[in-house]
Amino acid sequence: MxxxxxxxxxxxxxxxxxxxxxxxxxxxxxxxxxxxxxxxxxxxxxxxxxxxxxxxxxxxxxxxxxxxxxxxxxxxxxxxxFPGAAPQLLPADPYARAQARFWADYVDKRVYSCGTRLWKLKGEGRAAARAEMLETLRTLDAELGDKAFFGGEALGFVDVTLIPLTSWFYSYEKQGGFSVEEECPRLAEWARRCGERESVAKVLTAPEEVHDFIGLLKKHYGLE
The missing domain is CATH 3.40.30.10 (Glutaredoxin)
Structure with a gap:
């Protein structure tokens, strides 16, 4: 194959x-x-x-x-x-593993699809997507709380799932008329903290480049 x-x-x-x-x-x-x-x-x-x-x-x-x-x-x-390759992103405890999978699944099902509706739709559709996005980000902000990372003190499964989507926040903010910094300050600080890691900094696309790519997608789908 x-x-x-x-x-x-x-x-x-x-x-x-x-x-x-x-x-x-x-x-x-x-x-x-x-x-x-x-x-x-x-x-x-x-x-x-x-x-x-x-x-x-x-x-x-x-x-x-x-x-x-x-x-x-x-x-x-x-x-x-690769069980010997550290760090382990999923915790060893079965309950903690289940929680990590739950929140990763939540991110997977909510953030990107909701963000896509923000730039694809107008009027009531965009307003509904904005409300859902804010609800989703606030839920994640509350789950993060005062922890350094979603799983505690070490970068883990949920963090890796969500980190790349932070490059898209700038575009979501422009389309939805909100500020992640104002609405979800702990999440915004977490994003900055994660962005300082070498593994993340080398991978993330600049928010402005993501915004330009969304403009390309709009043309591709005949939305502009």
């Missing part, structure tokens, strides 16, 4: 927050991999289509040619396949 190449290969896209999750996790664990940039708005590669025939999208992690799809599944796979 993924060819004969050995080792780790990430089918990637420069601005994808889902692919960036994988890059951060791999960097945190010190795992060597090759990134293969994919075309997503034009003709997709045979490698991508063959590796992820169901969803036909990035990220895909090829491990010795075998494909693992979907970013949260990839994060868990990295944990399982």
């Amino acid at each position: 993924g060819g004969e190449k050995k080792g780790l290969v990430l089918l990637d896209f420069w601005v994808s927050p889902f692919a960036q999750r994988c890059r951060i996790a791999l960097a945190e664990k010190g795992l060597v991999y090759e990134s293969l940039e994919q075309e997503l708005l034009g003709d997709k590669s045979d490698l991508l289509l063959g590796s992820n025939p169901v969803h036909k999208k990035v990220p895909v992690l090829l491990h010795d040619g075998r494909a693992v799809c979907e970013s949260l599944v990839i994060l868990e796979y990295i944990e399982d396949a």
Whole structure:
């Protein structure tokens, strides 16, 4: 399916927050991999289509040619396949692991899809997306509380899931007319703290570049 190449290969896209999750996790664990940039708005590669025939999208992690799809599944796979690679992003305690999975799933289902509606829709649709986004960010701000990271004192599964989406906050703020700093100050401070980590700083796309990319998407979908 993924060819004969050995080792780790990430089918990637420069601005994808889902692919960036994988890059951060791999960097945190010190795992060597090759990134293969994919075309997503034009003709997709045979490698991508063959590796992820169901969803036909990035990220895909090829491990010795075998494909693992979907970013949260990839994060868990990295944990399982390389148990000796520290740090462990998922806690050892079963209850804490379940909580981490719950909040990662919450991020996965709410933030990006809601943000997409913010820039795609107008009028009542955008107003509804704005209300949902604020509810979501406030919920995450409350869950973070006064902790350094979502799991406590160490960067973990939920942090890696959410961090790449912070580059999109600038665009969400402009489309929704709100400020993450004002609405969710603890979340904003957490984003700054995470952004200082080498694994994160090397991966995150500048907010202005994300905003330009959203403009490209609008043209692609005929919204401008």
